[in-house]
Amino acid sequence: MSTDPQSPGRVVLDVNGVGKSFPGVRALSDVTMRVHSGEVVAFVGENGAGKSTLLKILCGDYQLDDGEVQIDGIVASHASPLEARNAGFRLVRQEPEIVPDLSVAENIFIGEYPTTGFGRVSFDAMRNQTQELLERYGFATMIDVNTLGGALSPAQMHIVEIIRALKPGVKVIAFDEPTSSLTSRETEALFALIGILKREGLGVIYVSHRLHEIMEIADRVLVVKDGVPTGDLAIGDTDEEGIVRLMVGRELEHGVQRTETTRDDVVLEVKNLSSRWHRDISFQIRAGEILGFGGLVGAGRTELAKVLFGEYPKSGGEVRISGETKLIRRPADAIAANIGFAPENRKSEGLILVRSVLENASMAVFNKLSRLGVLHGQQMRATVEPYIHQLEIKTPSLDQDVGKLSGGNQQKVVLARWLAAGPKLLILDEPTRAVDVGAKAEIYRLIDELAKQGLAIMLISSEMPELLSMSDRIMVMRDGEIIGPIEKADATEELIVGHAIGGAAA
Amino acid sequence: MTAPTTNLQDTTGSNSMTQSPEGFLQRTFRAVGAENLSLIIALIVIVAIIASQTEYFFTARNLLNIGQNMAVVGLIAVGMTMVIVSQGLDISVGSIAGCSSVVCALVVVEFGTVPGGLAAGMAIGMVLGLVNATIITMLRVNPVVATLATFSAFRGVAFLIAPGGRPVGVLDQNLAWLGSGRFFQTEAFPGVPVSFVILVFVAIAGHFVMRSTVFGRSTYSMGGNPAAARLAGINLTKMKYIIYSISGALSGLAGVIVTARTSSGQPASGTQGLELEAITAVFLGGALLAGGKGTVVGTMLAVVLLATLSNGMNLLGIATFYQLVAKGLLLVLAVAIGQWRMARAEKAQAKLTAQGKA
Numbered sequence: 001m002s003t004d005p006q007s008p009g010r011v012v013l014d015v016n017g018v019g020k021s022f023p024g025v026r027a028l029s030d031v032t033m034r035v036h037s038g039e040v041v042a043f044v045g046e047n048g049a050g051k052s053t054l055l056k057i058l059c060g061d062y063q064l065d066d067g068e069v070q071i072d073g074i075v076a077s078h079a080s081p082l083e084a085r086n087a088g089f090r091l092v093r094q095e096p097e098i099v100p101d102l103s104v105a106e107n108i109f110i111g112e113y114p115t116t117g118f119g120r121v122s123f124d125a126m127r128n129q130t131q132e133l134l135e136r137y138g139f140a141t142m143i144d145v146n147t148l149g150g151a152l153s154p155a156q157m158h159i160v161e162i163i164r165a166l167k168p169g170v171k172v173i174a175f176d177e178p179t180s181s182l183t184s185r186e187t188e189a190l191f192a193l194i195g196i197l198k199r200e201g202l203g204v205i206y207v208s209h210r211l212h213e214i215m216e217i218a219d220r221v222l223v224v225k226d227g228v229p230t231g232d233l234a235i236g237d238t239d240e241e242g243i244v245r246l247m248v249g250r251e252l253e254h255g256v257q258r259t260e261t262t263r264d265d266v267v268l269e270v271k272n273l274s275s276r277w278h279r280d281i282s283f284q285i286r287a288g289e290i291l292g293f294g295g296l297v298g299a300g301r302t303e304l305a306k307v308l309f310g311e312y313p314k315s316g317g318e319v320r321i322s323g324e325t326k327l328i329r330r331p332a333d334a335i336a337a338n339i340g341f342a343p344e345n346r347k348s349e350g351l352i353l354v355r356s357v358l359e360n361a362s363m364a365v366f367n368k369l370s371r372l373g374v375l376h377g378q379q380m381r382a383t384v385e386p387y388i389h390q391l392e393i394k395t396p397s398l399d400q401d402v403g404k405l406s407g408g409n410q411q412k413v414v415l416a417r418w419l420a421a422g423p424k425l426l427i428l429d430e431p432t433r434a435v436d437v438g439a440k441a442e443i444y445r446l447i448d449e450l451a452k453q454g455l456a457i458m459l460i461s462s463e464m465p466e467l468l469s470m471s472d473r474i475m476v477m478r479d480g481e482i483i484g485p486i487e488k489a490d491a492t493e494e495l496i497v498g499h500a501i502g503g504a505a506a
Numbered sequence: 507m508t509a510p511t512t513n514l515q516d517t518t519g520s521n522s523m524t525q526s527p528e529g530f531l532q533r534t535f536r537a538v539g540a541e542n543l544s545l546i547i548a549l550i551v552i553v554a555i556i557a558s559q560t561e562y563f564f565t566a567r568n569l570l571n572i573g574q575n576m577a578v579v580g581l582i583a584v585g586m587t588m589v590i591v592s593q594g595l596d597i598s599v600g601s602i603a604g605c606s607s608v609v610c611a612l613v614v615v616e617f618g619t620v621p622g623g624l625a626a627g628m629a630i631g632m633v634l635g636l637v638n639a640t641i642i643t644m645l646r647v648n649p650v651v652a653t654l655a656t657f658s659a660f661r662g663v664a665f666l667i668a669p670g671g672r673p674v675g676v677l678d679q680n681l682a683w684l685g686s687g688r689f690f691q692t693e694a695f696p697g698v699p700v701s702f703v704i705l706v707f708v709a710i711a712g713h714f715v716m717r718s719t720v721f722g723r724s725t726y727s728m729g730g731n732p733a734a735a736r737l738a739g740i741n742l743t744k745m746k747y748i749i750y751s752i753s754g755a756l757s758g759l760a761g762v763i764v765t766a767r768t769s770s771g772q773p774a775s776g777t778q779g780l781e782l783e784a785i786t787a788v789f790l791g792g793a794l795l796a797g798g799k800g801t802v803v804g805t806m807l808a809v810v811l812l813a814t815l816s817n818g819m820n821l822l823g824i825a826t827f828y829q830l831v832a833k834g835l836l837l838v839l840a841v842a843i844g845q846w847r848m849a850r851a852e853k854a855q856a857k858l859t860a861q862g863k864a
Contacts, residue, residue: 309737311736311737330736330739330741331736331737331738331739332739332740332741334739335738335739341737343737348731348733348734349731349733349734349737350734350737351731351734352726352727352730352731352734352735352798353730353731354730354794354796354798354799355726355727355730355798359723359726359727363723363724363727363735363738363740364738364739366720366723366724367720370719370720373719373720373721374718374719374720375718375719375720375723377718401851403851404851404854417738
């Protein structure tokens with residue numbers, strides 16, 4: 001395991017022309033990269049660029065469609081998770097799996113407990129080996145081998161996950177966003193650890209959005225965009241702006257030419273809103289305006305939508321709809337205040353898959369369609385039908401189960417529900433996720449049309465081209481705070497990505 | 507989109523809903539539904555088998571007996587349909603019926619009022635249903651565990667309120683009429699049992715509530731996907747209180763019928779095992795364990811089927827022990843069919859997604 005600390009040694013990970021498709025999406029194509037012994041290679045890219053897919057292929061969670069992977073000279077293209085692990089590839093996951101009722105030592109050795117004769121677990125051997133590993137990698141002062149998993153801080157859990165990965169046989173270790181739950185002192189310890197790993201001759205993959213960390217720790221950087229590598233550079237040959245430039249720059253294939261439809265009247269006014277996830281959020285959306293919300297996954301955008309909609313509580317601040325202060329404690333209050341919300345995950349939060357199009361589209365307005373609690377069937381159909389036609393929802397009948405429709409049509413049923421409720425403000429969280437290209441274009445056209453009719457639209461999107469082409473103004477969220485608004489004319493992908501990751505471009 | 511046999515058959519674009527002309531048979535099939543149709547076929551097969559073995563089956567007396575025997579479990583099954591559709595479960599229904607049976611008998615003995623006894627029986631059922639709902643919503647105990655606990659506790663309460671833990675004898679003509687009275691009784695015709703008529707009314711009301719009211723439709727929504735239902739403005743806590751109190755009240759009514767039939771308030775006898783039969787009927791009737799599916803009509807067909815089966819086994823002299831085994835097998839079968847149906851639907855959806863069609 002020991003090579004000359006300065007010069008990178010043999011190739012420990014060889015990825016050659018790897019590609020992977022999911023239904024309707026080309027997630028990765030033709031990715032080629034090498035990691036040498038004693039080298040730190042950083043992966044960067046926007047949300048959904050393909051970083052996670054590549055890591056999942058390497059650790060055996062996904063199977064690649066084409067190309068080849070070699071771990072330390074052994075072909076591991078179609079390895080199972082166990083085979084990949086035994087070959088020497090170890091992934092430190094962003095959210096470690098920790099068993100709360102087991103000690104640190106047991107958590108580290110889970111699945112491969114050292115035993116004495118007769119299959120009895122040797123707790124002493126386990127504790128001693130854990131202690132050795134902790135000392136060797138410089139974590140001995142931060143964590144005790146006997147602490148129970150449930151009592152660990154997020155950073156300590158991360159240490160457990162790292163030590164798990166460093167058990168004998170490791171050749172390549174990959175860190176997926178390792179510093180997101182660490183303090184600066186812990187980050188320093190992590191960097192010191194990476195230094196040790198380099199000296200021991202491991203190959204290190206470092207996935208992060210934090211470009212300044214990458215500049216500090218990496219030897220090389222691989223930039224991916226939409227599943228395609230756009231750059232593989234020595235760190236000395238580039239800078240943060242250079243990396244951002246490689247991450248961005250795309251055209252929207254089926255875009256909509258938005259016409260300016262913003263009117264004067266303010267529909268939504270949020271003043272100094274705070275919650276568990278947010279600090280001091282203020283913004284306005286006018287009638288006919290589409291206000292885009294960009295940012296990294298986990299920055300607090302979905303949570304903001306849910307706070308506004310009454311699903312999550314706010315701890316301070318004020319929300320006004322058309323100038324009137326509204327107290328929104330639950331979704332029913334939000335609906336009464338003329339807010340509609342199409343959640344990001346339509347299957348788990350948006351739709352009742354086992355019920356009909358008619359029920360799904362009318363459920364937010366059951367009360368309006370009934371007298372003394374009895375629903376008026378004719379009126380239900382009459383209310384829903386125009387929207388089914390307007391949105392061109394393809395269904396054999398109103399009585400079809402929503403679960404039997406395609407993704408794009410399902411999303412339109414969610415839209416139909418809120419249109420039937422006659423909202424002034426429509427919150428759309430990733431409206432084109434898991435929707436195919438053709439249906440995307442239709443949904444863009446609909447959103448544009450709704451803005452023309454005077455709705456205020458809050459559009460949360462992680463797809464940069466979508467955000468840039470659809471929004472009249474853009475807010476960027478980072479760690480529960482808000483930056484902006486950026487006017488359409490000034491909005492560039494570089495600027496938004498810069499704000500979102502807090503790099504030098506900000 | 508080239509597969510006209512799939513559910514995404516529309517290709518015209520301009521008119522998004524296709525109205526294909528269909529024949530009488532197809533229309534009937536759609537109105538009845540595939541699940542109900544298979545129940546009807548199963549019922550016909552069972553009837554044919556039983557009738558081929560014993561002539562007595564097709565006598566008016568026997569058929570009306572079946573009607574009378576299914577009233578108690580049928581009433582409970584109507585409430586159970588609502589509970590299971592909402593993604594819940596109520597194991598305590600038999601114990602609630604036991605409490606109500608005793609309370610009803612005590613009230614009739616003490617105050618001599620049958621309507622009072624009926625009201626008290628249903629009221630105590632509703633209160634116990636509210637206890638269930640409170641445990642489920644406020645203490646956040648899973649419905650299976652919550653009602654398994656009250657299954658035991660309420661049975662204990664039934665014995666505690668019965669003086670000396672014994673059945674409470676109640677000799678009242680009017681009360682007995684509820685249990686074993688008959689409409690249109692003549693010398694030639696044994697008459698339609700009063701308790702069966704009560705069940706028919708309750709089932710029709712239950713069907714209407716589930717099909718045509720905001721409450722009923724909200725029950726389907728919350729059972730199909732609680733998170734989505736909440737985001738569409740449905741108050742899940744309030745819904746659970748209403749659902750479990752209805753289930754309790756109907757179990758209470760079933761307890762009153764037991765009192766009326768046996769002329770005594772029974773803490774245990776006559777109400778034990780009702781939960782199993784009612785739950786089996788609901789699943790057999792097409793409800794899904796995952797919630798969101800199930801109809802009162804389907805449940806009632808299943809109740810008829812179960813009552814016929816039980817009657818047939820008695821007529822054919824099959825020992826009770828075999829009947830217990832058969833009941834258990836039926837519950838497994840009913841849920842397994844539901845799971846299979848769901849897996850098939852999921853497969854169809856996965857195929858659709860893979861095709862990536864809009």
